[in-house]
Amino acid sequence: MRFSKFVIFSFIFAISFSSYSQDIELFQQFNGRYDYTAIGNTLNNSENGNFSPCDILTTSSADLSLATNQNIVAAYLYWAGSGPGDFDIEFNGIPIIPDRTFSNVYNNKVYFSAFTDITLIIQNLGNTTYTVSEFDLTEIIAPYCSNLSGSNFGGWAITVIYEDPNLPLNQLNIYDGLQRVPDNITITLDNLNVLDNEDAKIGFIAWEGDAGLAVNEQLTINGNIIGNPPLNPTNNAFNGTNSFTGATDLYNMDIDVYDIQNNISIGDNSAIIELTSGQDLVFINNIITVLNSQLPDATIMLNDYTINCGDQNINIEYTVFNTNSTDPLPANTQIAFYADNELVGQSVTLNDIQINDFEIGTISLLIPESVGDSFVLSLVVDDNGTGIGAITEINETNNSFEIQLDLLVIPPIEFLPEVQSCNEAFSSAVFNLVDIFNEHNITVSNNISFYANLSDLELNTNEINVPENYNNTSNPQTIYVKIDNPPCYEIYTFDVLVENCPPHIPQGFSPNNDNTNDWFNIQGLYDIFEKHELKIYNRYGTLIFEGNNDNPWYGLINRGLNNHGKIVPVGTYFYTINFNDTNYESQVGWVYVNY
Structure with missing residues (x-):
């Protein structure tokens, strides 16, 4: 079973780990009343070297103990070891697979690390004993063992971020990857506004550190070497310890945290962190900084x-x-x-x-x-x-x-031919705008509306309510047609023009006050040819009446020497109409008056 698992891991490695390492870089940032702790354990029974046995465990445990006012907001599980990787483990009996994986190749040997967000598990279980099991590197560590030094290791660690209302407002940064030391690791924290350096700290998870190797193993902040002896001497940062618990038997791994409040100053807007090792093979998996930096983030x-x-x-x-x-x-x-x-x-x-x-x-x-x-x-x-x-x-x-x-671009306005209609009174006529538009056989699949001006069309105001029975308000008048064509619309326009059509002149009338045909009703003349002049003559050629748009002829005499206001006798009379319209000549004719 474990052999087949190793084959699977090798296949994953061949696919996933194309680079030699993943440099440490910012993974998550928390801003608020946050701090963190870390727990974990090794799979090694002893340090490498000194003829240590080449064996490794498949399970180990650690206890989490938080105060009641420390509310868990995030928990991240890291596990690492020699070889291409075991990515199928159990955590308190729960199967775990990685969210992310890291690898590093050194001296032709492969090393791995994996990461999984276990926030929900830790929030649900809280303070208890946590056990990682089914983490089996036994069949692949042999090439990593040697009598003098060796680089066989395996272990796991949990970083727990918590919120505490008693804390100041901090900026907590989590950096991770899998970067090898003695490669110099330098991290620059920018955009700080350090208001208080109390409880400022830096911590890390590191693998394969040996307490017996202490050659230039340094952690520096802003150029100052830091440590927390006797647990972590300034020249032996990677020595198998857990600063949170005081443990000294985390063989080949470190979960360390350092107080840096004397190495960063109030008002600082940046900090430079450096990690070095002169001999010991060390892999940094994550680095965490906690600083009281109060800044907005727009x-x-x-x-x-x-x-x-x-x-x-x-x-x-x-x-x-x-x-x-x-x-x-x-x-x-x-x-x-x-x-x-x-x-x-x-x-x-x-x-x-x-x-x-x-x-x-x-x-x-x-x-x-x-x-x-x-x-x-x-x-x-x-x-x-x-x-x-x-x-x-x-x-x-x-x-x-x-x-x-x-932007919603309107298609160019389409101009349609003008439409003419006979003047029905005062340069006005009734138009069926719908029929006029339909005569052009334009396909309309959406709403259509008519407007008297372009501004109303654009604002969707003052739509012509009854376009089938529309009286023009000016002569000529431009009509605008809007056809919805989402997301925009189309515009058509045409002019309606009113013209004076030839009047219809009756052959006679009977001014007898019976309310039927009582006046010389020339249809298409009054309120149409508004400036016309009408003259009536008797059979002797004498002018007996002059009228205009406001004074039609009811058979009464208003010209001559006598009989003003009297009705004319039965007979034939002659008329002349001057239309005062450049399109029409004066018209002469006769009309018969009868009672």
């Missing part, structure tokens, strides 16, 4: 945006966060908005944003035509519009949010 996200068809303005809603922080983000923190790197708007936060809080804002941005219709919109907090910030933050690289946006 981030921004776009919540929503509105783009209207044909509009260069976009309205956006955004949120500024101060989530991963140890200090409030001050009011008036600047925000810049860019379209393809061109500044298109600026704003500021209105209030102090407390730790783990946020503020919502809105702004209208005018996108210049030079940017184009498709662009990347960038929201950048702590930016004065030139890419420069004024706030020192925990993370200076997470201040922006980007999204690809496209």
Whole structure:
């Protein structure tokens, strides 16, 4: 069974471990009232060298003991050893496989480490004894043993991050990988704002350190060599100990933590950490720093945006966060908005944003035509519009949010032929706009609406309610047609034109006050040819009446020397109509008056 497991591990190694090592780099950061502890145990019965037996355990245990006010927020299991790796272990009887794996090759020998997030398990079980089992390297360690030194090792460690309301606001950084010392490991902590160096600490998980080898094994902070003798002398950092428990029998592994409060100063904004070893083969798996650094961390996200068809303005809603922080983000923190790197708007936060809080804002941005219709919109907090910030933050690289946006371009307006209709009165007529549009056989699959001007169409206001029975309000008048075509729409336009059509002149009328045909009703004349002049003559050619648009002929006399206001006798009379319209000549005819 174990042989077949080794074959599987070798196959995984061939696939996964193409590089010689994974350098230590930042994995997680916690900002708040956080600290950590670590437990674990070795699989080795003794240190390497000195003719130590070449054997190794497959199980070991360690106890976790936290105070009642220390609430677990994260727990990470690391296990490591000689060879390509055992990635199928059990933790308190629970099968465990890696979330991530690391490897390192030194002197043609392979070493491995694995990582799994076990937060839920530790939160559920709490303070108890934890056992790693089914961790079997027995069949592959032989090549790693030697009479003098050797590099056969196996072990596991748990890093437990906890929150304690009695703690100050700290920045806790977890770095991990699998990097070999004596390679010089240097980590620079930037963006600090050290307000208090009390309880500042650094810790690490390391493998294969031997207490019997103490050649230039140093941990330095800002150039100062540190240690915590007698457990960890300044020249023997990797000596099989656990600083949290005081254990000295973690053969070939170290779980150490150092007080660095005298090696970092209030006001420091960076710290340099270095690890070296002059002879002992040591692999660093993780490094943890805890510093009382109080800084905000501004981030921004776009919540929503509105783009209207044909509009260069976009309205956006955004949120500024101060989530991963140890200090409030001050009011008036600047925000810049860019379209393809061109500044298109600026704003500021209105209030102090407390730790783990946020503020919502809105702004209208005018996108210049030079940017184009498709662009990347960038929201950048702590930016004065030139890419420069004024706030020192925990993370200076997470201040922006980007999204690809496209303006809604309206297709060009389509012009349709004008439509004419006879004047029905005062340069007005009734038009069936729906029929007019349908005559052009335009395919319409969505909503269609009619408007009297382009502005109303764009704003979706004052739609023509009954387009089948529409009276024009000017002559000529332009009608706009909107067809929804998501995400935008199409626009058509045509003119309606009212013209004066030839009037219909009756051959007679009977002014006898019976309310039927009582006046010379020339249809298509009154309120249409509004400036017309009408003249009536008797059979002798005498002018007896003059009228206009406001004075039609009811058979009464209003011209001549006598009979003003009297009705004319039965007979034939002659008329002349001057239309005062350049399209029409004067018209002459006769009309018969009868009673």
